[in-house]
Amino acid sequence: MNTKTISVGQRITTRGEDFLITNIVNNSDGSQLLDVEGISELVKGKRFAFDTKIDSEIKPVDPNDTRFIADTESGYRKTKLYIETHIRNSTIYSDKIAIATKAAFNVSEYQLTPTLTALQLPRPRLLIADGVGLGKTIEVGIFISEMIKRGKGKRIMVLALKSILGQFQQELWNRFAIPLVRLDSEGIAKIKTQLPANKNPFDYYDKTIVSIDTLKNNAKFRHYIEKSQWDIIVIDECHTVANNQSQRGDLAQFLAKQCESLILTSATPHNGKKESFANLINMIEPTAIPKSGNYTNEDVKPYYVRRFKNDITEDAVRANFQDREIVRLETDLSSEELAFLRYQQTLKIQGIQALKNKKSKDDLLFSIMIFKAFMSSPYAALMSINNRIEKVKSIGGSSSNFEDSLEVLEELRMYLEDILKAKQDSKYKKFKATLMELGWSGKKKDDRYVVFAERIATLDYLKENLIRDFGLKEEAIQSFSGSDSDVEQQRKIEDFGKADSKVRVLLCSDAGSQGVNLHYYCNRMFNYDIPWSLITLEQRNGRIDRYGQKKTPYIYYLVGKTDDEALRTDLHIIDNLTRKEEEKHKTLGDIGSIMQLYNANEEEKKVVEAIEKQDEDFLEELENFDYGAAFISEDDTTAATITDNPYEKQLTIYNNDFSYYTTLFTQLSGDQLIQSGDFTFHKEDEYLELTHTKELNKILYDLPPESKPKVNELFKLTTDKDLVQQAIENARKKTDEWAEFQMLYDLHPAIKYYMTKLEASVPKNEALAAKLSGKLPRNSAWYILQGQISNNLGQPVISDFFVVGVSEDKVINCLPIVEFLETYHLKEELFDEHITSQELETLHQMLPVAIEYAQQKHMQQLQGELSKQMFNEMVKQEEKIIKWQKASIKQLEVKFENTADTNFMKNKKEKELDEINSIVADSSQYIKNVMALDQEAYIKVMAVFFNA
Incomplete structure (x- = not known):
């Protein structure tokens, strides 16, 4: 083949198989390196590279070479099935939901x-x-x-x-x-x-x-x-x-x-x-x-x-969200705790005074950070102080700051040890009493709880105390934190979401506040401490208050309380975070918009600033502040982008999917491409039991091991969504179990394999012939064709299934495939007839007329219509790219206008200009490639119905 005639998107044949060219690299010696994807059955979906120096027998796929073989199946079952399988295996080009x-x-x-x-x-x-x-x-x-x-x-x-x-x-x-x-x-x-x-x-x-x-x-x-x-x-x-x-x-x-x-x-x-x-x-x-x-x-x-919850108007969807219940557990601070906080406040006041005298902010921050650790638990604060004492002793005091003063540190340690020795941790006492009031004892029948705390030391403290006070077995309580390995983290989360889990309390650091599902068998959560970030607080609460929660989520806040005027403000500032999160949750809006910082660390800094200024109303002031930010905010939701008709109509010649799959496996069994004992259909419940054979296991080598049954055990596939969703629910009852049933649809890898097997059962360059004397016009042949046109990236952009009718070497009609089947009642039961070799040869001789019409008329018309749309879109995209380029270069000139005229600055400017031009060149070329429809249509001959 002359390599100059090879182009991206073209179909070629070499080594006895057909391929689609997806990319071409020109070598210096005039040869080419072709990236291809297999399209004939044995190589379908696999990617290869051919060097034209080595693979010299490369030629275009020619549909005119197709020979016809008689379909001898009852009612021309195989012809119908072959056509349907090609339709289902084909790609589509649509901006709607198809599968x-x-x-x-x-x-x-x-x-x-x-x-x-x-x-x-x-x-x-x-x-x-x-x-x-x-x-x-x-x-x-x-x-x-x-x-x-x-x-x-x-x-x-x-x-x-x-x-x-x-x-x-x-x-x-x-x-x-x-x-x-x-x-x-x-x-x-x-x-x-x-x-x-x-x-x-x-x-x-x-x-x-x-x-x-x-x-x-x-x-x-x-x-x-x-x-x-x-x-x-x-x-x-x-x-x-x-x-x-x-x-x-x-x-x-x-x-x-x-x-x-x-x-x-x-x-x-x-x-x-x-x-x-x-x-x-x-x-x-x-x-x-x-x-x-x-x-x-x-x-x-x-x-x-x-979108947020208020953007969702469908009642059926909103039913998957439950209204949460907030339980505020106010704890009266003990005299020992008040003594600690009064000393901590003394340090804070001294820190503020030092700041007024334009001294370092270190003492103020130290006092606030100790307060923060204490608000997690006295034990966490004690661990922090002990660690600091050890460090100061090892390196010696290097400054007059509180954090380097052994006297201050020892004083803080004394107060904290007094609290713990006297068992006067009011928050833990309240937590324990609440669990007992709820009738919880940590037995298997009891509710599960998620308990969030910021400090690992607090999690350790809670674990030790709960085991002691409730007589818990080790297996009933688990800690989850960022220090766990990836496998440990996944195991703990999966186990907690199973009905047979022995875990009654999952103690979580904020490493567990993002993404994980904790709501399957749990609807109660304690915020043992309050994070100083509304974003983190929302993420914590969202672990059980989320889509699919079946019970009312109960969220408990443990909040310190005192009448001491000097201590009350700091406690109120922290408490107000929980009230503001709840207020915003009820309006179903974006929690991040309250502080408009959109970052947990930055929000913490703002809380520290509020404590420093003793500003209890800082959240109200921040929410009303106009940052003028030009990025997404609560008012910039994108809820209403659904079209009136978001669904692509399915092209099919079967009454339903289950009917197609039963016919598929019946045919494969008849062709001895699957053993009859390797599949069983349960028609009442519309599910298929499919043996995971050694052959199938080899083909599905790249499936996750957990998703596959053992060899010779069964895949259970169904078209019933409810059955699969129930199987997903049932799988949550046992550890290490995946859903028993999976969806029986075209994307399932096992089904995909058997669909490809059906396609491969018709030899390459052959197509099926079905004779229908009583249904079609006399002396007519109706060629069932697939026309496909790819862009310059080798991506199919037009894929059309249609029928060209030929009589006396002339085209008499061209119809969409479904219209053809309905017009001539071919979806009804058909009766097969004897087909002679001479009739097959005549069909082959008439084929070029259909192919020429398909390529030169039908597909060219579709190509022309879409090309106009593509061209307009390409112009629009090119204008956008050019506008971006001009704006970027203008900004570049402004940026370097007043810089020194040195080689360094020249090189820097040149580098940035090259980056701009590179982005423009890449973007422009991509748009041209994706929008270009220069390729000749590829025609696949699937079958022919005829009346001699």
């Missing part, structure tokens, strides 16, 4: 919004910034499902917090049959035993889930990902990568360039700094925000969705 609604979740239109929004963009990339507990994982699953259906979801990597890797993995498998191999420390250890040392796991496994810290801290993994490309990358809790100067941020910026689609998720998507939010949007679309950083909401609005 995700078949997954195991109760469809709510608000959950479709992110995907529908992303599909409006030239490159589907989006920030999902929905509030805490709204179900972002399901929204990610919807997006990935739709991308897989579009042929853009083969290679997927999900980055998530180490504590939720297993949770995220199970959710996507149980509900969507999307298999992610988990690369936690245990998963990595397994890979080392299974793969050669030089094998890239991200090439071996197409779909993985991994912690960003694993990638960040593992030099070998960083090397691997630099050599990999993905169709989709998902970064969960993306606020952790917003700072592009950090290791995490740098890695995320790099990964954004390694994928086609990028999904970022976070309930707290920015930290109040415009540049941090700009970093996230720039990862999604580099030309969205001017280089100056001065952007408006209009600049960024196409690239994110953000």
Whole structure:
């Protein structure tokens, strides 16, 4: 083949198989390196590279070479099945929801919004910034499902917090049959035993889930990902990568360039700094925000969705959220505690006085930090003081500050030891009494509790005291913190979410406040201490107060109380955080908008400032302050982006999905492509039992081991969503158990394999023929064709199934496939007839007439119509890129206008200019490639119905 005739998007045949060219690299000697994806059955979906110097027998796939074979099955079952399987296996090009609604979740239109929004963009990339507990994982699953259906979801990597890797993995498998191999420390250890040392796991496994810290801290993994490309990358809790100067941020910026689609998720998507939010949007679309950083909401609005509970109007959805009950447990401070706080207040006053005298702020901050530790627990404060004393003794006092004064430190220690020795910790006494009043004793029948505390020392203190006071067994109480390994974190979270868990109390640091589901068998939570951040407080409460909670969530606050005027203000400031969070929760708004800092650490600093100024009303003052920030805020929600008709109509020739799958396996059994004993259909309940054979296990090598039954045991697949959702519920009853039933639909890897087997049962370059004397016009042949046109990235943009009727070497009609089947009543029972070899030869001789019409008329018309739309969109996108380029260069000139004319500054300016031009060149080329429809249509001949 003349290599000059090869182009991206073209179908070629070599080594006896068919491939789609996805990329071409021209070598200096005139040869070419072709990146291809297999499209014939034996190589379908696999990726290869061919060098035209070596593979010289490369030629275009020619549909005119198709030969016809008679369908001898009763009622032409195989022909119908073959056509339907091709339709289901084909990719689509649509901005509507095509398949995700078949997954195991109760469809709510608000959950479709992110995907529908992303599909409006030239490159589907989006920030999902929905509030805490709204179900972002399901929204990610919807997006990935739709991308897989579009042929853009083969290679997927999900980055998530180490504590939720297993949770995220199970959710996507149980509900969507999307298999992610988990690369936690245990998963990595397994890979080392299974793969050669030089094998890239991200090439071996197409779909993985991994912690960003694993990638960040593992030099070998960083090397691997630099050599990999993905169709989709998902970064969960993306606020952790917003700072592009950090290791995490740098890695995320790099990964954004390694994928086609990028999904970022976070309930707290920015930290109040415009540049941090700009970093996230720039990862999604580099030309969205001017280089100056001065952007408006209009600049960024196409690239994110953000909703809160008040944006959801569907009653059925709102029923999945329960109204929380707040229980305020005020504790009268003991005399020992008051003595400590009075001394701490003395230190604070001295610190404030020193500040007024323009001295260091260190003493004031020390006094407040000791107060903060004490508010967690006297034991936590004591541990902090003891550690400080040890340090001062080891290095010697280096200043006159309180933190270096052994006298001050010993005094603080004495007060704290008095509290603990006298057992006068009022908060713990109240906590213990409340548990007893609730009839709780830590037995297996008792309610489960989540207890949040900021300090690890407090968790240790609670564990020791609860075991002693309630006679708890070790197994009834667990501590969860950031110091646990990734495997330990996942195990503890999964175990707590199981009905058979022996854990009655889960003691959590704030490492457990993000992302994890703790609501399955728990609806009671204690904030043992109050975090000095409303964001953290909301995240804590959202662990049990979230979508899918079946009972009323009870949230308890343990709050210190005193009539001592000198001590009351500080306690009120902390207490007001809980009241403000509750007030904002009732209005169903964005907690982050109260302080408008959008960062837990910054909020803590604001609380410290309020304590310093003794300002109990600081929250009201902050909320009314206009920061004028041009990034997403509570008023910039994106709820109403759903179209009137968000669903793509399914193209099918069967009455329902279950009917198709039963016919599929019956045919495979008849063709001896599956043993009859390897599958059983239960028609009453619409489910399939499918044996996990050795052959299937080999094919599904890259499925997570937990998702597969053992060899010779059963996959249980059903079209009944309720049955799968009940199986998900049942799986929560036992530790280490995944859902027994999975969705029976086209995306399930086992089903996908058998659908491909059916396609492969018709030999390459052959198509089925069905003779229908009584239903079709005399002397007519109706060719069932698939027409496909790809863009310059090799992505199918037009995929059409249609029928061309030919009689006496002329085209007599061209119909959509469903219209053809309905017009001639071909969905009804058919009666097969004898077909002669001469009739088959005549069908072959008439085929070029149909192919020419399909390519030159039908497909060219579709191509022309879409090309106009694409061209207009390309012009619009190019104008946007040019506008961004001009604004960026103008800003560059301003930036360097008054700088010294040195080689260093010249080089710096040149480097920034090169970066701008590189972004423009890459963006412009991508738009041209994705919008260009220059390829000739590829025609696949599937079958022919005829009447001689």
